[in-house]
Each structure stands twice: as C-alpha cells, then as structure tokens.
Amino acid sequence: MTDEYKGSRGSLSGLLPILIFLAVYIGAGIIFQDFYAMPAIVGFLIALTAAFLQNRKKSFQEKLTVVTRQMGDENVMTMCLIFILAGAFSGSVQAAGGVDSTVNFGLSVLPPSVAVTGLFLIGCFISTAMGTSVGTIAALTPIAVGISQKTGLSGAMCVGAVISGAMFGDNLSMISDTTIAATRTQGCEMRDKFRENIKIVLPAAVVTMVLFLVLAGKAEYRLEENLDYNFFKILPYLVVLIGALAGMNVFFVLILGTVLSLIVGVAAGAILPEQIFTVIAKGPDGKGGIMNMYDITAISIIVSGIIGLVKANGGIDYILYHIRKRVKTQKGAQVGIAALSSLVDISTANNTIAIVMAGPVAKDISEEFGVTPRRTAALLDIFTSVWQGIIPYGAQLLYASAGAAALGLSPVDFLPYLFYPVLMGVSALGYILFPRKERL
Template sequence: MEKGKASALVPIGVFLALFIGCGVIFRDFYAVPAVVGFLIALLVAFFQNRKRSFGEKMNTIATGMGDQNVMIMCLVFILAGAFSGTAQAAGGVDSVVNFALSIMPPGVAVAGLFVIASFISLSMGTSVGTIAALVPIAVGISQKTGLAGALCVGAVVSGAMFGDNLSMISDTTIAAARTQGCDMKDKFRENFKIVLPAAVATFVIFIVLTMNVPTEIHGIYEYDFLKIVPYLAVLVSALCGLNVIIVLVLGLALSLGVGLFTGMILPQQMFGVIAGGPDGGGGIAGMYDITVISILVAGIIGLVKANGGIDFILSSIRKVVKTKKGAQLGIAVLSSAVDISTANNTVAIVIAGPIAKDISDEFGIEPKRTASLLDIFTSVWQGILPYGAQLLYASAGAAAVGLALTPVDIIPFLFYPILMGISALIWILFGIGERKRI
C-alpha cells in the first residue's frame, strides 16, 4: 500500500484552524459556520495537486458527493427533519414530556429526570431539543427540593446523550450507519449492548446521591397519548427492522394525521410544518446545514483520498496498530479528536466515517461495531465539551428560569457520557461482542 502524502490533509487542517482559531479569538465556537469552513476547505483541496486537471478534480468531487451512501444519508436527514418538525407541530413534544413526568415514580426525581430525558431523546432523536424541553423542569425540581441545580441539569444532559447516541432518527445514528454501510437496527443493537451498563450505573449513581433527600414532586401533567403515537410507531417499526426511509415516511404520515385530527395543524399549514423555516420550527429546513455539510465533506474527502491523504492516515496507523483491537482504539481516538475539534458529533462522524471505514475494512471490523464506536465516542465528548451546543443550551436554559449555571458547573454531574466512554473502552480492550474467527 502507498504511504500517501501528509500534505493532502491540509484542507482538513485549514477547516480546524478556522473553526478552533476563530472560536478562541471571538470566544464563540460558532463564529465560523461549519458550512463556510468546509467550503473554504474544499477550495483549498481543489487547488492542491497541480498534476491533475480541472476536469479530473471536478469529476473526483462530483463522484464523492454523489456516492450512494452520501445521497441516501442526505435523503434520510431530510425525512427525519420533516418528521421531527411535523411531530413537534402536532404537539408531540409537550405530550411526550408530560407523559414521562406523569409516570415518574415518587422519590426518585433526579434519576427519573435521567430516564425521562433518555426516553424523550430516544423518541425525538435530538439531544438539544430534549435539553431545551427538560432543563426548566429540572431547575424547578432543584428549587422545590433543595438539590443542586447542576445535579438536576446534569441528569437531563446525561439522558439526552443516551437517546442522541441511540435514536433511529438521530442524525448521528443516520450518519454513523450510512458511512459504514450497515443497517441502523444492527447498529442500534450493537450500540445498546455497549452503553446499557453505563446507563444502569448512571441511574444507580443518581439514586444513591439523592436517596436521603425528599424529592417527590407534585403536579398535574396533561398529555394526549394520541400525540405520542407517531414517536412510538417510529421507534417500534425501526426496531422491527423496517427500512429507515419507510419508517420516517410512516412517522411523517402519522404525525400529519394526528395534527390534523386534533386541530394542532390546520390543512393550510401542513406543508409549511414539513418544510419548516424561521417561522415554522425545524422541519426540513432544520436539516439544511448538516445535509450541505455532508455533501461538501464528501467532496473534500474525495480530493483528500485522490491526493493520498487517506493512504497517509492508514499507513501511519499501520505503523502503530497491528491488531483489530488497536484499530478499534484508533477509530475511538480519531472520532474523539475530530469531535473535540468541531464540537459537533454529526459533523465529526461525517468527517471521520470514511477514514474509519477504510480502517475497519483493513482490520476486519464489523461495520455495525465501527458505526457504534464512531457514534459513542463522538457522543462522549459532545456531552461534556463546555463549548458544545448541549452544555451551552443547558446553561442558557437554566439562566432563562433564574438559575445561573456555567457549562463547567454541570460537567462534574455528567456521569453517563463518561461511563459510556469507559464501557466502550472495556468492550474494545476485552474483545466483548466480537465475532470469533473460525
């Protein structure tokens, strides 16, 4: 195998320099929109390697962007946005939150917040949406019980990352499965086995920390079970093995039907809530950035690969990694490093996914396991980065209801993301769940 060229990785370095540099300078890691950063990186990649003609480079970009997995992934992003926006407009989010709160066992409010956040993010496929919905409730529980606000908010963020990592309609799951060419149900099952011990341990920790504090919360939480049905239908049908596109179309149809039946969506509004936008919530518009980013990154990776960048990474890894176990640790380090740099776990998976695919092919790692490792380790860091969207939303949501919390205040109580990473490392180091060679 060719050694490749380190210079071919310059475009990725340019993106990271722009993103991190401007984040530090302006104290805002969203000062440079990712889509702009990747467009600049694409231009840098295009002007490399003068031996190749303009037409050859354009053909490489178009081939990378038009890859079957990339296009299917973008279609799934669009359908997931349409379903999410429609279900939210139909009142599904409020009903899911209130239903979960209404069945919370008395005396376990903080552990209950973790379970509720897990259920909601698993249903909705968004950690940020879950955090936005539950942080005000977590602050209320803190104020009524005297429990530390950071502890209550930490339980919400922990649960939100559980669902974000596993949900069938989460953009991270979609990206991880498509970049590795595996079925999402297979990735879910593999992923769930790895993170279940971490989830159970987190629940126990929250129970132990609050066992001597009276945490029973009284209140009336109104919900309409009919509005929850689309989320349950998506979750169950996905676990039963239906194709994700069919699952999302089914969820979209059910959400529209429920919204029209209950009057939450008027006939003249139904196409608007699907499309979304500034006045209509998320919808398809909420997926524009990640869809365009996925296409741009595919073009960049195509040029980087043609210029020898992927060969350089693989040859470098081969110098240090000699076993399947080492390759999995390499994928963990790769995905972690990219997420720390970009503060966006979906973008990190889109960038690291093609490289991880080559590594897994080289060392015989099952696609579902590689997809799980990609999603897990990017979610680990995404859940604890003080400049990541999750903790920024959590601190802002707490401030909006009168509780001053910085992202750093919440980090000591983010038990689940940390334990998720530990659990995944144990699975790698001890070879748990690996298919034995005959």
C-alpha cells in the first residue's frame, strides 16, 4: 500500500474538531433543554482549539498559517462583505417601514376565501424580499393569530402557512444569508443558483397552495386593524429583487437598495436625517442592521479556519474516500450532498451555519462527480431549509411559538401543517432521482 493511497483515505481523527463541536453544542442543548443555551460561536471556538491541539508533527505556526490562509480565502471574505451589506439593507428598509407596508398591501388585496393561502403567499414574498425567515415569521405570526381568532380557523394551520412561506424565501432570496453562503462556498452566481433552485421547489409551492386552499378555502375573515400601506415604501424590496434577478452585481444591488431605503424613509418621515447611520448599523430597534450580521460573519470566519485544519489533517479526504466507496454515480453524489447538509442542520439547528460547515465538503464531492456548482448550491440550501423549517428546536418554530403565545401553541403543534418544507425535500429528491436530460 503506497503512501499516496494512504493519503487518499484520509483520517477519521481529522474530523475530531467537528465531532467535538457537535457533541458540545448538542450536549449543552440537551442538558439545559435549550439548543440556544450555548452560542454557536463559543462551540466553534472550542472546536478550533481542539483542531490546534491535533497533529503534533506540525508546529503551532504552521497550523496558524493554514487557519489564517483559509480564513482569508476570497470566497470567505466576499461572503462576509455580502453579509454586512445585506444587514445594512435590512436595517434601513425596516426603519423605512417597508415591512409593514408590504404586509398590509398583501392583506389588503387578499380575497377572504384564500386567507390561509394568502398568508403563505405573503410569507413567500416578504421572506424573498427581506432574505430572512425569522423576520418574516415575526412580522406575520401576529396577523395569522388574528385571522385564527376572528375566523375559528386552526391557529396551528395559520401559523404553519406563515412558516412555510418564510422558508420559501429563506431558501430562494438573493439576500438571504443561506443563499450567500451556498453560492460563495460553491463559487457560482446567485442568479444561476436561483434559476436552478426555483425549478426544483416551485412544484412544492404549488402543491402547498392547493393544500391550504382545500383545508381553509371556505373561510371568511375580516381584519379590524389598520391596513394602510405606502407603495413607495415597498419599492426598495422590488428594486433589490428585480436587480438581483436581472444579474446585477450583488454588491451594487445591496448598496442601491440601502440608499433607496434611506431616501424613502427620510422622505416619508420614518427616518430622521440624524438616524441614517444608526439604522444602517443597528436597524430601527437597535438589534438589526449590520450589527445583526456580526455573529454569522464571525462564525463564517472561524468555521473556515476549522475546515482548513480539518482538511490539512485528512478529515475531508476521509469523508470523500468513504463517499467514493459507496457512491458511483452523479445521482449518488447528489444524495450524499443532501444527506450531509441535512445531518449538519439537524445537529446545529442553523441552516446558514450548516451550509458554511458542509459547503467545502460538498464542493469536493461535486467536483469529483461532475455536479455543477449551481446544483450543489441549490441542494445545500434546499435540504438545510427543509430541516430548519420542521425541527421544533430551530429558531423558526421557536419564534412562531412565541408569537402565537395567545393561542397556547407549541412548536410541535405546527408540524402537521408544515407542508412546504416537507414537499420541498420530496421535490428535490425527485429531481435527483429522475433528472432531466440537461446537464446537472
């Protein structure tokens, strides 16, 4: 057996930092009955420390060089810059009142017979425009609770429609951190990933609409709340969405959206001139904007460093070797990518972190078996979103449960109505197992 062949097998011990992170992160969640008791960044710092303690054949300086070189990779730094700009846009557009106007506009034009389906559609639009599922759930869950209370419709079904719509946009939005992470780790354009992604998930969205229509199509409701909206405030969302789809540079699109949001906000009186810089940095409530992206930016950098040492210690080669032993086809490689991203998301309860962790391994698999970067990016985003939309301990269902406290609903109560995340996974598996003739 040659040294080269040994090297190709990699080493299980190279994966130890990742296994330590999962053990510490999941263990803390179980012990404290709260999967957010330990901030992810702390778990990753523990894993990075473990990675530095491995492989005594290399000096600390050699390991540090590997880590910093990986952290400074062009794709990693580009991803971090996009996170920051996306935070700036999110903070400014929220301060300008774009979220409220968008929600009220959608509810104002909905016929009563499609109340629940309408919640799903509005959730799809808002999450695609805002790039955040949690933000969408926070904005729409109170409306869903109001509809349930006024109509007698199942509160779990109404909120389930909101969650389903939120996961649609989380997966597809051009400014979603999951899209940013998926495309940067695979080195593809956002518009290419979007086109690949939309054709996979659109059948799931259509079937979801039909299911909600059948279950709640005869409902009548009337909201007493003020549904005033200003179409001018919705404009920044539309500009960002259309600009990104048209293939404009993502940096330019986000800067344009931020500037336009500030102009709209100041013109409408929602943002005072002296607040312009504050809302960019912190959002309207002091918890959004660029500041809201600090955690995921720092996590992305730390995880990249960990992956650098994992790769140097043979961990990536170990995974690839065993995948190659079992996977002989392009279909098998895609199933492997789907399984990898699913397991990491179930373990971390954060789809962006899961993509950042699984992305480098998925890229190696895709290159080995000829899967295009756009398909790999779509699969990473889809399958992490599938599980993020249905695990009861994820932020999405926890936020929904908190917003629906008036109805006494727990995260588990939503599960029977989370049609879209489940159908999204089914549709993606269908595309893998029964591909079209086009090149993957």
